[in-house]
Amino acid sequence: MDLQQMRYAVAVAEERSFTRAAERCHVVQSALSHQIKGLERELGVVLFARTSRRVEVTAAGEAFLAAARVSLDAAERAVSDAAAAAGEIRGTLTIGVIPTVTAIDIPAALGAFHRKHPAVRIRLRGGGSDEFIAAIADGSMDVAVLGLPDTMTPKNVNTRVLARERLxxxxxxxxxxxxxxxxxxxxxxxxxxxxxxxxxxxxxxxxxxxxxxxxxxxxxxxxxxxxxxxxxxxxxxxxxxxxxxxxxxxxxxxxxxxxxxPTRVEYLAWSGFNVSPVAQAFLEGLAATE
Known part of the structure:
Protein backbone atom coordinates (compact mmCIF):
# COMPACT_ATOMS: atom_id res chain seq x y z
CA MET A 1 0.00 0.00 0.00
CA ASP A 2 1.31 3.47 -0.87
CA LEU A 3 0.18 7.09 -0.64
CA GLN A 4 -0.90 7.21 -4.28
CA GLN A 5 -3.36 4.36 -3.72
CA MET A 6 -4.75 6.29 -0.75
CA ARG A 7 -5.14 9.40 -2.91
CA TYR A 8 -7.01 7.38 -5.53
CA ALA A 9 -9.33 5.89 -2.91
CA VAL A 10 -10.10 9.32 -1.43
CA ALA A 11 -10.79 10.71 -4.91
CA VAL A 12 -13.20 7.86 -5.73
CA ALA A 13 -15.01 8.35 -2.42
CA GLU A 14 -15.37 12.10 -2.91
CA GLU A 15 -16.31 11.97 -6.59
CA ARG A 16 -18.53 8.88 -6.27
CA SER A 17 -17.23 7.92 -9.69
CA PHE A 18 -14.16 6.13 -11.01
CA THR A 19 -14.30 8.23 -14.19
CA ARG A 20 -14.34 11.59 -12.37
CA ALA A 21 -11.74 10.36 -9.88
CA ALA A 22 -9.40 9.41 -12.73
CA GLU A 23 -9.86 12.84 -14.34
CA ARG A 24 -9.16 14.54 -11.02
CA CYS A 25 -6.00 12.47 -10.48
CA HIS A 26 -4.86 12.94 -14.11
CA VAL A 27 -4.66 9.21 -14.76
CA VAL A 28 -6.51 6.84 -17.10
CA GLN A 29 -9.47 5.12 -15.50
CA SER A 30 -8.14 1.61 -16.08
CA ALA A 31 -4.96 2.40 -14.14
CA LEU A 32 -6.93 3.90 -11.24
CA SER A 33 -9.32 0.94 -11.14
CA HIS A 34 -6.35 -1.45 -11.16
CA GLN A 35 -4.78 0.36 -8.19
CA ILE A 36 -8.04 0.29 -6.21
CA LYS A 37 -8.50 -3.43 -6.86
CA GLY A 38 -4.92 -4.09 -5.79
CA LEU A 39 -5.48 -2.09 -2.61
CA GLU A 40 -8.64 -4.07 -1.83
CA ARG A 41 -6.79 -7.36 -2.36
CA GLU A 42 -4.01 -6.25 -0.03
CA LEU A 43 -6.48 -5.14 2.66
CA GLY A 44 -8.75 -8.13 2.21
CA VAL A 45 -11.88 -5.96 2.15
CA VAL A 46 -14.10 -4.26 -0.42
CA LEU A 47 -13.80 -0.48 -0.18
CA PHE A 48 -16.41 0.42 -2.80
CA ALA A 49 -19.67 -1.17 -3.88
CA ARG A 50 -19.93 -0.38 -7.57
CA THR A 51 -21.92 -1.00 -10.69
CA SER A 52 -21.51 0.56 -14.12
CA ARG A 53 -23.63 3.51 -12.96
CA ARG A 54 -23.13 3.82 -9.23
CA VAL A 55 -20.31 3.87 -6.66
CA GLU A 56 -20.80 3.82 -2.89
CA VAL A 57 -18.31 3.56 -0.04
CA THR A 58 -18.70 0.42 2.07
CA ALA A 59 -18.47 0.36 5.87
CA ALA A 60 -14.92 -0.99 5.56
CA GLY A 61 -14.20 1.79 3.08
CA GLU A 62 -15.40 4.49 5.48
CA ALA A 63 -13.09 3.13 8.19
CA PHE A 64 -10.13 2.99 5.79
CA LEU A 65 -10.73 6.45 4.33
CA ALA A 66 -10.78 8.14 7.72
CA ALA A 67 -7.27 6.85 8.47
CA ALA A 68 -6.12 7.39 4.88
CA ARG A 69 -6.99 11.07 5.03
CA VAL A 70 -5.02 11.43 8.26
CA SER A 71 -2.05 9.69 6.64
CA LEU A 72 -2.19 11.92 3.56
CA ASP A 73 -2.42 15.05 5.70
CA ALA A 74 0.55 13.87 7.76
CA ALA A 75 2.59 13.19 4.62
CA GLU A 76 1.82 16.63 3.23
CA ARG A 77 2.68 18.23 6.56
CA ALA A 78 6.02 16.39 6.56
CA VAL A 79 6.85 17.85 3.15
CA SER A 80 5.84 21.39 4.13
CA ASP A 81 7.74 21.21 7.44
CA ALA A 82 10.89 20.05 5.67
CA ALA A 83 10.56 22.84 3.08
CA ALA A 84 9.96 25.42 5.83
CA ALA A 85 13.11 24.29 7.61
CA ALA A 86 15.00 25.03 4.41
CA GLY A 87 13.39 28.48 4.16
CA GLU A 88 10.64 27.68 1.62
CA ILE A 89 6.92 27.74 2.34
CA ARG A 90 5.00 25.07 0.44
CA GLY A 91 2.06 22.75 0.94
CA THR A 92 -1.68 23.46 1.04
CA LEU A 93 -3.51 26.30 2.75
CA THR A 94 -7.19 25.52 3.41
CA ILE A 95 -9.32 28.51 4.33
CA GLY A 96 -12.97 28.65 5.36
CA VAL A 97 -15.02 31.76 4.62
CA ILE A 98 -18.54 32.54 5.79
CA PRO A 99 -20.94 34.25 3.32
CA THR A 100 -20.84 37.57 5.22
CA VAL A 101 -17.12 38.40 5.56
CA THR A 102 -16.74 42.16 6.01
CA ALA A 103 -13.48 42.74 7.91
CA ILE A 104 -11.00 41.19 5.44
CA ASP A 105 -10.67 41.50 1.68
CA ILE A 106 -10.20 37.76 1.15
CA PRO A 107 -9.33 37.87 -2.59
CA ALA A 108 -6.73 40.57 -1.98
CA ALA A 109 -5.25 38.69 0.99
CA LEU A 110 -5.00 35.45 -1.00
CA GLY A 111 -3.51 37.29 -3.97
CA ALA A 112 -0.78 38.82 -1.81
CA PHE A 113 -0.08 35.46 -0.17
CA HIS A 114 0.14 33.68 -3.52
CA ARG A 115 2.58 36.22 -4.91
CA LYS A 116 4.82 35.77 -1.88
CA HIS A 117 4.46 31.97 -1.64
CA PRO A 118 3.70 30.66 -5.15
CA ALA A 119 4.48 27.04 -4.21
CA VAL A 120 1.50 26.89 -1.82
CA ARG A 121 -1.79 25.45 -3.09
CA ILE A 122 -4.80 27.40 -1.82
CA ARG A 123 -8.16 25.79 -1.12
CA LEU A 124 -11.09 28.08 -0.35
CA ARG A 125 -14.20 26.60 1.26
CA GLY A 126 -17.56 28.21 1.92
CA GLY A 127 -19.84 27.22 4.76
CA GLY A 128 -20.81 27.99 8.33
CA SER A 129 -18.79 28.95 11.39
CA ASP A 130 -19.66 25.81 13.34
CA GLU A 131 -18.33 23.45 10.66
CA PHE A 132 -15.20 25.58 10.26
CA ILE A 133 -14.47 25.42 14.00
CA ALA A 134 -14.79 21.63 13.89
CA ALA A 135 -12.59 21.41 10.78
CA ILE A 136 -9.82 23.52 12.36
CA ALA A 137 -10.00 21.43 15.53
CA ASP A 138 -9.65 18.15 13.61
CA GLY A 139 -6.82 19.47 11.43
CA SER A 140 -8.62 19.51 8.07
CA MET A 141 -8.66 23.31 7.83
CA ASP A 142 -5.94 25.86 8.57
CA VAL A 143 -7.67 29.21 8.93
CA ALA A 144 -11.25 30.50 8.84
CA VAL A 145 -13.25 33.68 9.14
CA LEU A 146 -16.14 33.18 11.56
CA GLY A 147 -19.26 35.21 12.32
CA LEU A 148 -20.85 34.61 15.73
CA PRO A 149 -23.22 36.29 18.20
CA ASP A 150 -21.40 38.49 20.70
CA THR A 151 -22.53 36.07 23.43
CA MET A 152 -20.79 33.08 21.82
CA THR A 153 -17.03 32.56 22.16
CA PRO A 154 -15.35 30.03 19.80
CA LYS A 155 -13.92 26.99 21.59
CA ASN A 156 -11.03 24.64 20.72
CA VAL A 157 -9.45 27.18 18.32
CA ASN A 158 -7.30 30.29 18.59
CA THR A 159 -9.12 33.47 17.56
CA ARG A 160 -8.64 37.16 17.02
CA VAL A 161 -11.53 39.61 16.87
CA LEU A 162 -11.70 41.33 13.49
CA ALA A 163 -14.86 43.40 13.90
CA ARG A 164 -17.98 43.92 15.99
CA GLU A 165 -21.10 45.23 14.30
CA ARG A 166 -24.84 45.66 14.67
CA LEU A 167 -27.02 44.15 11.98
CA PRO A 262 -28.70 41.84 16.72
CA THR A 263 -24.92 42.15 17.07
CA ARG A 264 -22.26 39.87 15.65
CA VAL A 265 -18.52 39.42 16.05
CA GLU A 266 -16.26 38.48 13.16
CA TYR A 267 -13.26 36.37 14.13
CA LEU A 268 -10.14 35.07 12.46
CA ALA A 269 -9.65 31.49 13.71
CA TRP A 270 -6.80 28.98 13.48
CA SER A 271 -5.54 25.91 15.29
CA GLY A 272 -4.18 26.29 18.78
CA PHE A 273 -2.11 23.14 18.37
CA ASN A 274 0.99 22.82 16.21
CA VAL A 275 0.18 25.47 13.57
CA SER A 276 1.51 24.51 10.13
CA PRO A 277 4.20 26.67 8.49
CA VAL A 278 1.74 27.52 5.70
CA ALA A 279 -0.93 28.73 8.14
CA GLN A 280 1.64 30.64 10.16
CA ALA A 281 2.87 32.43 7.03
CA PHE A 282 -0.68 33.39 6.07
CA LEU A 283 -1.45 34.72 9.55
CA GLU A 284 1.77 36.74 9.61
CA GLY A 285 0.98 38.16 6.19
CA LEU A 286 -2.47 39.30 7.36
CA ALA A 287 -1.04 40.87 10.51
CA ALA A 288 1.53 42.79 8.45
CA THR A 289 -1.19 44.47 6.39
CA GLU A 290 -3.20 45.75 9.37
Missing amino acids: AAVVSADHALAARRRLRLEDLVDEAFVDFPEGTPGRAPSDLAFRAAGLHREVAFEAMSTDLMLSLVKNNLVIALLSPAVIPDSDELRTIPVTSG
Missing part, protein backbone atom coordinates in the same frame (compact mmCIF):
# COMPACT_ATOMS: atom_id res chain seq x y z
CA ALA A 168 -29.37 46.41 10.06
CA ALA A 169 -32.77 45.78 8.53
CA VAL A 170 -32.84 45.66 4.73
CA VAL A 171 -36.19 46.08 3.00
CA SER A 172 -37.46 46.62 -0.51
CA ALA A 173 -37.78 50.24 -1.68
CA ASP A 174 -41.51 49.49 -2.05
CA HIS A 175 -41.88 48.17 1.51
CA ALA A 176 -44.12 50.00 3.98
CA LEU A 177 -41.12 50.54 6.29
CA ALA A 178 -38.81 51.86 3.55
CA ALA A 179 -39.18 55.51 4.59
CA ARG A 180 -38.28 54.89 8.24
CA ARG A 181 -34.94 56.24 9.51
CA ARG A 182 -34.71 53.83 12.46
CA LEU A 183 -36.59 50.75 13.60
CA ARG A 184 -37.11 48.76 16.78
CA LEU A 185 -37.35 44.99 16.94
CA GLU A 186 -40.99 45.48 17.93
CA ASP A 187 -41.62 47.10 14.55
CA LEU A 188 -40.56 43.91 12.76
CA VAL A 189 -42.57 41.19 14.50
CA ASP A 190 -45.31 41.13 11.83
CA GLU A 191 -42.81 40.85 8.97
CA ALA A 192 -41.72 37.71 7.11
CA PHE A 193 -37.93 37.22 7.17
CA VAL A 194 -35.26 35.52 5.14
CA ASP A 195 -32.32 34.30 7.21
CA PHE A 196 -29.63 31.66 7.43
CA PRO A 197 -30.77 28.10 8.28
CA GLU A 198 -32.06 27.49 11.79
CA GLY A 199 -29.36 26.46 14.26
CA THR A 200 -26.47 28.01 12.30
CA PRO A 201 -24.19 30.68 13.82
CA GLY A 202 -25.16 33.09 11.04
CA ARG A 203 -28.78 32.98 12.20
CA ALA A 204 -28.05 32.99 15.94
CA PRO A 205 -27.56 36.77 16.49
CA SER A 206 -31.06 37.57 15.22
CA ASP A 207 -32.75 34.65 16.98
CA LEU A 208 -31.07 35.59 20.27
CA ALA A 209 -32.01 39.27 19.95
CA PHE A 210 -35.70 38.51 19.39
CA ARG A 211 -35.72 35.91 22.15
CA ALA A 212 -34.09 38.31 24.62
CA ALA A 213 -36.75 40.90 23.79
CA GLY A 214 -39.53 38.35 24.32
CA LEU A 215 -40.60 38.64 20.70
CA HIS A 216 -41.43 36.11 18.00
CA ARG A 217 -40.69 36.45 14.29
CA GLU A 218 -41.48 34.35 11.24
CA VAL A 219 -38.58 33.16 9.07
CA ALA A 220 -40.31 32.25 5.83
CA PHE A 221 -37.18 31.59 3.74
CA GLU A 222 -33.80 30.09 4.65
CA ALA A 223 -30.68 30.53 2.52
CA MET A 224 -26.89 30.46 2.81
CA SER A 225 -26.34 32.99 0.02
CA THR A 226 -26.66 36.70 0.81
CA ASP A 227 -27.22 37.35 -2.91
CA LEU A 228 -30.30 35.13 -2.81
CA MET A 229 -31.49 36.80 0.38
CA LEU A 230 -31.18 40.25 -1.16
CA SER A 231 -32.99 39.13 -4.32
CA LEU A 232 -35.93 37.97 -2.20
CA VAL A 233 -35.92 41.29 -0.37
CA LYS A 234 -35.83 43.27 -3.65
CA ASN A 235 -38.95 41.39 -4.74
CA ASN A 236 -40.67 42.51 -1.52
CA LEU A 237 -41.26 38.94 -0.36
CA VAL A 238 -39.38 39.31 2.92
CA ILE A 239 -37.05 41.52 4.93
CA ALA A 240 -33.63 40.59 6.33
CA LEU A 241 -31.21 41.50 9.11
CA LEU A 242 -27.70 41.66 7.68
CA SER A 243 -24.35 43.35 8.13
CA PRO A 244 -24.56 46.80 6.49
CA ALA A 245 -21.26 46.02 4.75
CA VAL A 246 -22.83 43.25 2.62
CA ILE A 247 -25.83 45.32 1.55
CA PRO A 248 -25.10 47.00 -1.80
CA ASP A 249 -26.11 50.51 -2.78
CA SER A 250 -29.27 49.96 -4.77
CA ASP A 251 -32.36 51.94 -5.71
CA GLU A 252 -34.31 48.75 -4.98
CA LEU A 253 -33.21 48.41 -1.35
CA ARG A 254 -33.32 50.43 1.86
CA THR A 255 -30.97 49.82 4.80
CA ILE A 256 -32.38 50.89 8.18
CA PRO A 257 -30.59 50.80 11.59
CA VAL A 258 -32.36 48.77 14.30
CA THR A 259 -32.31 49.99 17.91
CA SER A 260 -31.10 47.16 20.19
CA GLY A 261 -30.79 45.02 17.08
Whole structure:
Protein backbone atom coordinates (compact mmCIF):
# COMPACT_ATOMS: atom_id res chain seq x y z
CA MET A 1 0.00 0.00 0.00
CA ASP A 2 1.31 3.47 -0.87
CA LEU A 3 0.18 7.09 -0.64
CA GLN A 4 -0.90 7.21 -4.28
CA GLN A 5 -3.36 4.36 -3.72
CA MET A 6 -4.75 6.29 -0.75
CA ARG A 7 -5.14 9.40 -2.91
CA TYR A 8 -7.01 7.38 -5.53
CA ALA A 9 -9.33 5.89 -2.91
CA VAL A 10 -10.10 9.32 -1.43
CA ALA A 11 -10.79 10.71 -4.91
CA VAL A 12 -13.20 7.86 -5.73
CA ALA A 13 -15.01 8.35 -2.42
CA GLU A 14 -15.37 12.10 -2.91
CA GLU A 15 -16.31 11.97 -6.59
CA ARG A 16 -18.53 8.88 -6.27
CA SER A 17 -17.23 7.92 -9.69
CA PHE A 18 -14.16 6.13 -11.01
CA THR A 19 -14.30 8.23 -14.19
CA ARG A 20 -14.34 11.59 -12.37
CA ALA A 21 -11.74 10.36 -9.88
CA ALA A 22 -9.40 9.41 -12.73
CA GLU A 23 -9.86 12.84 -14.34
CA ARG A 24 -9.16 14.54 -11.02
CA CYS A 25 -6.00 12.47 -10.48
CA HIS A 26 -4.86 12.94 -14.11
CA VAL A 27 -4.66 9.21 -14.76
CA VAL A 28 -6.51 6.84 -17.10
CA GLN A 29 -9.47 5.12 -15.50
CA SER A 30 -8.14 1.61 -16.08
CA ALA A 31 -4.96 2.40 -14.14
CA LEU A 32 -6.93 3.90 -11.24
CA SER A 33 -9.32 0.94 -11.14
CA HIS A 34 -6.35 -1.45 -11.16
CA GLN A 35 -4.78 0.36 -8.19
CA ILE A 36 -8.04 0.29 -6.21
CA LYS A 37 -8.50 -3.43 -6.86
CA GLY A 38 -4.92 -4.09 -5.79
CA LEU A 39 -5.48 -2.09 -2.61
CA GLU A 40 -8.64 -4.07 -1.83
CA ARG A 41 -6.79 -7.36 -2.36
CA GLU A 42 -4.01 -6.25 -0.03
CA LEU A 43 -6.48 -5.14 2.66
CA GLY A 44 -8.75 -8.13 2.21
CA VAL A 45 -11.88 -5.96 2.15
CA VAL A 46 -14.10 -4.26 -0.42
CA LEU A 47 -13.80 -0.48 -0.18
CA PHE A 48 -16.41 0.42 -2.80
CA ALA A 49 -19.67 -1.17 -3.88
CA ARG A 50 -19.93 -0.38 -7.57
CA THR A 51 -21.92 -1.00 -10.69
CA SER A 52 -21.51 0.56 -14.12
CA ARG A 53 -23.63 3.51 -12.96
CA ARG A 54 -23.13 3.82 -9.23
CA VAL A 55 -20.31 3.87 -6.66
CA GLU A 56 -20.80 3.82 -2.89
CA VAL A 57 -18.31 3.56 -0.04
CA THR A 58 -18.70 0.42 2.07
CA ALA A 59 -18.47 0.36 5.87
CA ALA A 60 -14.92 -0.99 5.56
CA GLY A 61 -14.20 1.79 3.08
CA GLU A 62 -15.40 4.49 5.48
CA ALA A 63 -13.09 3.13 8.19
CA PHE A 64 -10.13 2.99 5.79
CA LEU A 65 -10.73 6.45 4.33
CA ALA A 66 -10.78 8.14 7.72
CA ALA A 67 -7.27 6.85 8.47
CA ALA A 68 -6.12 7.39 4.88
CA ARG A 69 -6.99 11.07 5.03
CA VAL A 70 -5.02 11.43 8.26
CA SER A 71 -2.05 9.69 6.64
CA LEU A 72 -2.19 11.92 3.56
CA ASP A 73 -2.42 15.05 5.70
CA ALA A 74 0.55 13.87 7.76
CA ALA A 75 2.59 13.19 4.62
CA GLU A 76 1.82 16.63 3.23
CA ARG A 77 2.68 18.23 6.56
CA ALA A 78 6.02 16.39 6.56
CA VAL A 79 6.85 17.85 3.15
CA SER A 80 5.84 21.39 4.13
CA ASP A 81 7.74 21.21 7.44
CA ALA A 82 10.89 20.05 5.67
CA ALA A 83 10.56 22.84 3.08
CA ALA A 84 9.96 25.42 5.83
CA ALA A 85 13.11 24.29 7.61
CA ALA A 86 15.00 25.03 4.41
CA GLY A 87 13.39 28.48 4.16
CA GLU A 88 10.64 27.68 1.62
CA ILE A 89 6.92 27.74 2.34
CA ARG A 90 5.00 25.07 0.44
CA GLY A 91 2.06 22.75 0.94
CA THR A 92 -1.68 23.46 1.04
CA LEU A 93 -3.51 26.30 2.75
CA THR A 94 -7.19 25.52 3.41
CA ILE A 95 -9.32 28.51 4.33
CA GLY A 96 -12.97 28.65 5.36
CA VAL A 97 -15.02 31.76 4.62
CA ILE A 98 -18.54 32.54 5.79
CA PRO A 99 -20.94 34.25 3.32
CA THR A 100 -20.84 37.57 5.22
CA VAL A 101 -17.12 38.40 5.56
CA THR A 102 -16.74 42.16 6.01
CA ALA A 103 -13.48 42.74 7.91
CA ILE A 104 -11.00 41.19 5.44
CA ASP A 105 -10.67 41.50 1.68
CA ILE A 106 -10.20 37.76 1.15
CA PRO A 107 -9.33 37.87 -2.59
CA ALA A 108 -6.73 40.57 -1.98
CA ALA A 109 -5.25 38.69 0.99
CA LEU A 110 -5.00 35.45 -1.00
CA GLY A 111 -3.51 37.29 -3.97
CA ALA A 112 -0.78 38.82 -1.81
CA PHE A 113 -0.08 35.46 -0.17
CA HIS A 114 0.14 33.68 -3.52
CA ARG A 115 2.58 36.22 -4.91
CA LYS A 116 4.82 35.77 -1.88
CA HIS A 117 4.46 31.97 -1.64
CA PRO A 118 3.70 30.66 -5.15
CA ALA A 119 4.48 27.04 -4.21
CA VAL A 120 1.50 26.89 -1.82
CA ARG A 121 -1.79 25.45 -3.09
CA ILE A 122 -4.80 27.40 -1.82
CA ARG A 123 -8.16 25.79 -1.12
CA LEU A 124 -11.09 28.08 -0.35
CA ARG A 125 -14.20 26.60 1.26
CA GLY A 126 -17.56 28.21 1.92
CA GLY A 127 -19.84 27.22 4.76
CA GLY A 128 -20.81 27.99 8.33
CA SER A 129 -18.79 28.95 11.39
CA ASP A 130 -19.66 25.81 13.34
CA GLU A 131 -18.33 23.45 10.66
CA PHE A 132 -15.20 25.58 10.26
CA ILE A 133 -14.47 25.42 14.00
CA ALA A 134 -14.79 21.63 13.89
CA ALA A 135 -12.59 21.41 10.78
CA ILE A 136 -9.82 23.52 12.36
CA ALA A 137 -10.00 21.43 15.53
CA ASP A 138 -9.65 18.15 13.61
CA GLY A 139 -6.82 19.47 11.43
CA SER A 140 -8.62 19.51 8.07
CA MET A 141 -8.66 23.31 7.83
CA ASP A 142 -5.94 25.86 8.57
CA VAL A 143 -7.67 29.21 8.93
CA ALA A 144 -11.25 30.50 8.84
CA VAL A 145 -13.25 33.68 9.14
CA LEU A 146 -16.14 33.18 11.56
CA GLY A 147 -19.26 35.21 12.32
CA LEU A 148 -20.85 34.61 15.73
CA PRO A 149 -23.22 36.29 18.20
CA ASP A 150 -21.40 38.49 20.70
CA THR A 151 -22.53 36.07 23.43
CA MET A 152 -20.79 33.08 21.82
CA THR A 153 -17.03 32.56 22.16
CA PRO A 154 -15.35 30.03 19.80
CA LYS A 155 -13.92 26.99 21.59
CA ASN A 156 -11.03 24.64 20.72
CA VAL A 157 -9.45 27.18 18.32
CA ASN A 158 -7.30 30.29 18.59
CA THR A 159 -9.12 33.47 17.56
CA ARG A 160 -8.64 37.16 17.02
CA VAL A 161 -11.53 39.61 16.87
CA LEU A 162 -11.70 41.33 13.49
CA ALA A 163 -14.86 43.40 13.90
CA ARG A 164 -17.98 43.92 15.99
CA GLU A 165 -21.10 45.23 14.30
CA ARG A 166 -24.84 45.66 14.67
CA LEU A 167 -27.02 44.15 11.98
CA ALA A 168 -29.37 46.41 10.06
CA ALA A 169 -32.77 45.78 8.53
CA VAL A 170 -32.84 45.66 4.73
CA VAL A 171 -36.19 46.08 3.00
CA SER A 172 -37.46 46.62 -0.51
CA ALA A 173 -37.78 50.24 -1.68
CA ASP A 174 -41.51 49.49 -2.05
CA HIS A 175 -41.88 48.17 1.51
CA ALA A 176 -44.12 50.00 3.98
CA LEU A 177 -41.12 50.54 6.29
CA ALA A 178 -38.81 51.86 3.55
CA ALA A 179 -39.18 55.51 4.59
CA ARG A 180 -38.28 54.89 8.24
CA ARG A 181 -34.94 56.24 9.51
CA ARG A 182 -34.71 53.83 12.46
CA LEU A 183 -36.59 50.75 13.60
CA ARG A 184 -37.11 48.76 16.78
CA LEU A 185 -37.35 44.99 16.94
CA GLU A 186 -40.99 45.48 17.93
CA ASP A 187 -41.62 47.10 14.55
CA LEU A 188 -40.56 43.91 12.76
CA VAL A 189 -42.57 41.19 14.50
CA ASP A 190 -45.31 41.13 11.83
CA GLU A 191 -42.81 40.85 8.97
CA ALA A 192 -41.72 37.71 7.11
CA PHE A 193 -37.93 37.22 7.17
CA VAL A 194 -35.26 35.52 5.14
CA ASP A 195 -32.32 34.30 7.21
CA PHE A 196 -29.63 31.66 7.43
CA PRO A 197 -30.77 28.10 8.28
CA GLU A 198 -32.06 27.49 11.79
CA GLY A 199 -29.36 26.46 14.26
CA THR A 200 -26.47 28.01 12.30
CA PRO A 201 -24.19 30.68 13.82
CA GLY A 202 -25.16 33.09 11.04
CA ARG A 203 -28.78 32.98 12.20
CA ALA A 204 -28.05 32.99 15.94
CA PRO A 205 -27.56 36.77 16.49
CA SER A 206 -31.06 37.57 15.22
CA ASP A 207 -32.75 34.65 16.98
CA LEU A 208 -31.07 35.59 20.27
CA ALA A 209 -32.01 39.27 19.95
CA PHE A 210 -35.70 38.51 19.39
CA ARG A 211 -35.72 35.91 22.15
CA ALA A 212 -34.09 38.31 24.62
CA ALA A 213 -36.75 40.90 23.79
CA GLY A 214 -39.53 38.35 24.32
CA LEU A 215 -40.60 38.64 20.70
CA HIS A 216 -41.43 36.11 18.00
CA ARG A 217 -40.69 36.45 14.29
CA GLU A 218 -41.48 34.35 11.24
CA VAL A 219 -38.58 33.16 9.07
CA ALA A 220 -40.31 32.25 5.83
CA PHE A 221 -37.18 31.59 3.74
CA GLU A 222 -33.80 30.09 4.65
CA ALA A 223 -30.68 30.53 2.52
CA MET A 224 -26.89 30.46 2.81
CA SER A 225 -26.34 32.99 0.02
CA THR A 226 -26.66 36.70 0.81
CA ASP A 227 -27.22 37.35 -2.91
CA LEU A 228 -30.30 35.13 -2.81
CA MET A 229 -31.49 36.80 0.38
CA LEU A 230 -31.18 40.25 -1.16
CA SER A 231 -32.99 39.13 -4.32
CA LEU A 232 -35.93 37.97 -2.20
CA VAL A 233 -35.92 41.29 -0.37
CA LYS A 234 -35.83 43.27 -3.65
CA ASN A 235 -38.95 41.39 -4.74
CA ASN A 236 -40.67 42.51 -1.52
CA LEU A 237 -41.26 38.94 -0.36
CA VAL A 238 -39.38 39.31 2.92
CA ILE A 239 -37.05 41.52 4.93
CA ALA A 240 -33.63 40.59 6.33
CA LEU A 241 -31.21 41.50 9.11
CA LEU A 242 -27.70 41.66 7.68
CA SER A 243 -24.35 43.35 8.13
CA PRO A 244 -24.56 46.80 6.49
CA ALA A 245 -21.26 46.02 4.75
CA VAL A 246 -22.83 43.25 2.62
CA ILE A 247 -25.83 45.32 1.55
CA PRO A 248 -25.10 47.00 -1.80
CA ASP A 249 -26.11 50.51 -2.78
CA SER A 250 -29.27 49.96 -4.77
CA ASP A 251 -32.36 51.94 -5.71
CA GLU A 252 -34.31 48.75 -4.98
CA LEU A 253 -33.21 48.41 -1.35
CA ARG A 254 -33.32 50.43 1.86
CA THR A 255 -30.97 49.82 4.80
CA ILE A 256 -32.38 50.89 8.18
CA PRO A 257 -30.59 50.80 11.59
CA VAL A 258 -32.36 48.77 14.30
CA THR A 259 -32.31 49.99 17.91
CA SER A 260 -31.10 47.16 20.19
CA GLY A 261 -30.79 45.02 17.08
CA PRO A 262 -28.70 41.84 16.72
CA THR A 263 -24.92 42.15 17.07
CA ARG A 264 -22.26 39.87 15.65
CA VAL A 265 -18.52 39.42 16.05
CA GLU A 266 -16.26 38.48 13.16
CA TYR A 267 -13.26 36.37 14.13
CA LEU A 268 -10.14 35.07 12.46
CA ALA A 269 -9.65 31.49 13.71
CA TRP A 270 -6.80 28.98 13.48
CA SER A 271 -5.54 25.91 15.29
CA GLY A 272 -4.18 26.29 18.78
CA PHE A 273 -2.11 23.14 18.37
CA ASN A 274 0.99 22.82 16.21
CA VAL A 275 0.18 25.47 13.57
CA SER A 276 1.51 24.51 10.13
CA PRO A 277 4.20 26.67 8.49
CA VAL A 278 1.74 27.52 5.70
CA ALA A 279 -0.93 28.73 8.14
CA GLN A 280 1.64 30.64 10.16
CA ALA A 281 2.87 32.43 7.03
CA PHE A 282 -0.68 33.39 6.07
CA LEU A 283 -1.45 34.72 9.55
CA GLU A 284 1.77 36.74 9.61
CA GLY A 285 0.98 38.16 6.19
CA LEU A 286 -2.47 39.30 7.36
CA ALA A 287 -1.04 40.87 10.51
CA ALA A 288 1.53 42.79 8.45
CA THR A 289 -1.19 44.47 6.39
CA GLU A 290 -3.20 45.75 9.37
